[in-house]
Amino acid sequence: MSQKDIIEIEGVVVENLPNATFKVKVDNSDKTIFCHLGGKMRMYRIRVLPGDKVKVEQSPYDETKGRIVYRLK
Numbered sequence: 001m002s003q004k005d006i007i008e009i010e011g012v013v014v015e016n017l018p019n020a021t022f023k024v025k026v027d028n029s030d031k032t033i034f035c036h037l038g039g040k041m042r043m044y045r046i047r048v049l050p051g052d053k054v055k056v057e058q059s060p061y062d063e064t065k066g067r068i069v070y071r072l073k
Contacts, residue, residue: 007058010072013050022048022068024056033058038069046071 011024011033020037035056037048048054048071055070 005060007060007063009056009058009066011054011056013048013052013054015050016048024054024066024068026056031063033064033066035066035068038067041068041071 009026009028011026013022014025014032015023017023017034020042022035022037023032024035025032033056035054037046038057040046041048048068053072054068055072056066057069058066
């Protein structure tokens with residue numbers, strides 16, 4: 001999978017789960033996906049709380065999971 005295959009979407013964090021995992025509600029639809037923190041966010045300990053708007057990267061193969069790469073302001 002290359003960088004051009006990745007799908008970027010925005011959503012709102014609904015719930016915190018163990019091991020830096022979150023439930024994120026996608027903006028465009030009523031889907032809820034499971035997301036984990038991306039590498040730089042985990043490395044620099046960026047806090048993500050319920051209600052935060054985030055940018056998520058998804059694989060085209062599994063649309064139920066994603067990776068949080070940016071917390072929007």
